[in-house]
Amino acid sequence: xxxxxxxxxxxxxxxxxxxEISDEDGWRYLKQSANFEAVDQYLSxxxxxxxxxADGQVYFAAYRTLGEGERKVLSSQFQEIAAGLLPLVEWLLxxxxxxxxxxxxxxxxxxxxxxLQTTIEDTPxxxxxxxxxxxxxxxxxxxxxxxxQLNLVFKxxxxxxxxxxxxxDKQIYIATGKIDYLYEVLRFIDETEALSLAEQAESAIxxxxxx
Amino acid sequence: MNQNxxxxxxxxxxxLSRNADLIMQVYLSGTLHEGDASPGAxxxxxxxxxxxxxxxxxxxxxxKAVRTLLESSLQDERNRQIDTNIGSTLASLKTLAxxxxxxxxxxxxAEAQAHMNDLSEHVYALTESLGNSVRALFSRxxxxxxxxxxxxxxxxxxxxxxxxxxELLSQLEMFRFDELSDVAGSIRxxxxxxxxxxxxxxxxxxxxxxxxxxRLLELLGRFREFRxxxxxxxxxxxxxxQQPDFAPANYANHSQVPTLFNLAKPLLQPAAVDVNRVDHxxxxxxxxxxxxxxxxxxxxxxxQRAAQSIEVENQGQVELDxxxxxxxxxxxxxxxxxxxxxxxxxxxxxxxxLDFDPEVWIYQVIGGYQGLAEEDRxxxxxxxEVENHPIFTGNNIVRDIELGLR
Numbered sequence: 001x002x003x004x005x006x007x008x009x010x011x012x013x014x015x016x017x018x019x020e021i022s023d024e025d026g027w028r029y030l031k032q033s034a035n036f037e038a039v040d041q042y043l044s045x046x047x048x049x050x051x052x053x054a055d056g057q058v059y060f061a062a063y064r065t066l067g068e069g070e071r072k073v074l075s076s077q078f079q080e081i082a083a084g085l086l087p088l089v090e091w092l093l094x095x096x097x098x099x100x101x102x103x104x105x106x107x108x109x110x111x112x113x114x115x116l117q118t119t120i121e122d123t124p125x126x127x128x129x130x131x132x133x134x135x136x137x138x139x140x141x142x143x144x145x146x147x148x149q150l151n152l153v154f155k156x157x158x159x160x161x162x163x164x165x166x167x168x169d170k171q172i173y174i175a176t177g178k179i180d181y182l183y184e185v186l187r188f189i190d191e192t193e194a195l196s197l198a199e200q201a202e203s204a205i206x207x208x209x210x211x
Numbered sequence: 212m213n214q215n216x217x218x219x220x221x222x223x224x225x226x227l228s229r230n231a232d233l234i235m236q237v238y239l240s241g242t243l244h245e246g247d248a249s250p251g252a253x254x255x256x257x258x259x260x261x262x263x264x265x266x267x268x269x270x271x272x273x274x275k276a277v278r279t280l281l282e283s284s285l286q287d288e289r290n291r292q293i294d295t296n297i298g299s300t301l302a303s304l305k306t307l308a309x310x311x312x313x314x315x316x317x318x319x320x321a322e323a324q325a326h327m328n329d330l331s332e333h334v335y336a337l338t339e340s341l342g343n344s345v346r347a348l349f350s351r352x353x354x355x356x357x358x359x360x361x362x363x364x365x366x367x368x369x370x371x372x373x374x375x376x377x378e379l380l381s382q383l384e385m386f387r388f389d390e391l392s393d394v395a396g397s398i399r400x401x402x403x404x405x406x407x408x409x410x411x412x413x414x415x416x417x418x419x420x421x422x423x424x425x426r427l428l429e430l431l432g433r434f435r436e437f438r439x440x441x442x443x444x445x446x447x448x449x450x451x452x453q454q455p456d457f458a459p460a461n462y463a464n465h466s467q468v469p470t471l472f473n474l475a476k477p478l479l480q481p482a483a484v485d486v487n488r489v490d491h492x493x494x495x496x497x498x499x500x501x502x503x504x505x506x507x508x509x510x511x512x513x514x515q516r517a518a519q520s521i522e523v524e525n526q527g528q529v530e531l532d533x534x535x536x537x538x539x540x541x542x543x544x545x546x547x548x549x550x551x552x553x554x555x556x557x558x559x560x561x562x563x564x565l566d567f568d569p570e571v572w573i574y575q576v577i578g579g580y581q582g583l584a585e586e587d588r589x590x591x592x593x594x595x596e597v598e599n600h601p602i603f604t605g606n607n608i609v610r611d612i613e614l615g616l617r
Contacts, residue, residue, distance in 0.1 A: 197446025
């Protein structure tokens with residue numbers, strides 16, 4: 001019988017993000033500082049450390065010391081993240097706009113893909129947007145139908161760990177903590193590059209050139 | 212006079228019920244399209260003070276009192292007004308209490324009773340309005356200001372609600388229970404109304420309000436976070452539109468890699484099977500059992516099992532003369548009875564020179580034997596002559612049957 005700690009270690013070492021949605025037991029376990037220390041200690045033998053982001057909403061394994069090889073890995077990983085940002089951001093905005101509630105997708109948000117499909121099919125602007133999103137390399141769809149594009153996008157996002165499909169028979173997806181990690185990444189880039197994104201958006205809204 | 216009042220009230224309520232559709236329509240849409248209703252009914256409703264025209268030339272609206280009645284009875288969440296005018300109500304309560312005490316002091320009991328009724332009405336109205344205000348706040352919190360769509364509107368609504376809460380709280384501070392208890396003096400009824408009833412509602416109200424306030428703050432925080440996230444997304448999109456070649460510096464090359472981008476590579480691969488572990492044996496056996504082994508090539512070619520071409524042709528019509536064969540079977544049974552000798556079916560067939568197919572004949576004999584009544588069958592013994600199939604074991608071939616008497 002594998003212990004809770006062993007299970008969590010296995011997930012962490014497989015490169016999974018642990019959040020309240022993807023693994024509630026594991027997340028609660030890691031929230032206790034004693035358990036956090038223990039897991040961190042264990043990971044140190046493998047040159048890993050336990051790291052958290054988005055105010056402790058997600059836990060993941062990070063490198064403890066960075067050598068040449070580790071830097072190479074991180075560098076290529078960062079390229080991947082940066083390349084995926086724009087499609088993901090457009091996707092998040094599409095979901096937010098088409099849901100009509102003006103609430104951004106965050107950890108725990110539920111997305112019903114068939115409802116989304118109906119809205120998108122009824123609105124030519126959303127249709128175009130979806131087609132654009134699906135053509136990005138991240139999703140790489142060559143379908144011309146809304147259904148095909150949507151299915152592929154959902155499938156990819158589930159594979160990447162952004163969404164979770166609790167019941168394979170239902171078209172309901174739940175956003176995981178990795179979405180919040182994405183916001184964190186955006187915020188970080190915003191601050192480091194001094195882009196002042198929020199101000200740009202605000203002034204654009206004020207000028208009426210609403211996105 | 213009392214009778215008149217009663218009649219007028221009944222008339223008013225009747226008018227309400229007669230025009231229920233119209234009133235609900237005005238309640239829901241806010242104003243009345245005068246074309247929809249008959250002028251007589253409208254005049255009547257105006258006269259009764261149910262509808263009124265706030266400005267000359269403007270549309271008719273429902274009187275506030277009727278609207279409040281509907282809102283509180285229907286628990287309508289659109290009821291967003293909160294009555295915070297507690298100060299004046301408290302003042303009128305004190306005045307009424309003074310009237311009551313004066314009347315009592317002069318032994319005018321009927322008058323005192325009237326004041327008392329008035330006072331209870333006011334006190335209960337006050338407690339009810341406090342309760343309603345808190346309920347209205349909570350219903351707004353519970354659906355997270357669902358009646359407005361955008362986050363900005365929600366934030367504005369939230370701020371309005373917070374103002375109302377602080378207003379209510381500052382009004383509640385006007386309750387001076389020491390003063391009220393001085394006013395009530397030692398009169399039991401007054402004490403009950405002014406001190407006990409009001410205090411209970413006051414305590415409940417302040418407690419709920421403080422909860423409401425903290426929830427409102429929490430919600431405001433969440434809305435602001437939502438707004439921040441939305442702006443972040445939109446801003447990023449805008450930025451990418453303006454500078455399509457924007458790419459963030461590769462932070463992984465910095466001397467201090469931010470923790471956010473320090474993601475370790477997946478390390479674990481599935482473990483291998485250990486066949487020497489006894490406690491895994493069961494699971495492994497199950498796995499092995501699921502493996503479909505196909506070893507066709509190893510077997511020598513078996514002529515009998517090899518696929519053979521099947522010729523499909525029309526089946527020759529086989530007609531059995533039921534009657535003839537039945538009679539023959541009966542004759543066979545009679546022969547056995549007559550002679551008392553054991554006789555096989557095929558022997559009889561050749562002896563009599565009957566031209567039935569031997570297989571059909573044997574079947575018919577078996578059928579005839581089975582078809583006998585239970586007590587008749589007891590007299591006969593039927594014994595098949597069985598031969599094993601030369602190739603396929605377990606298959607027996609009935610070559611002949613022997614019938615005899617027991």
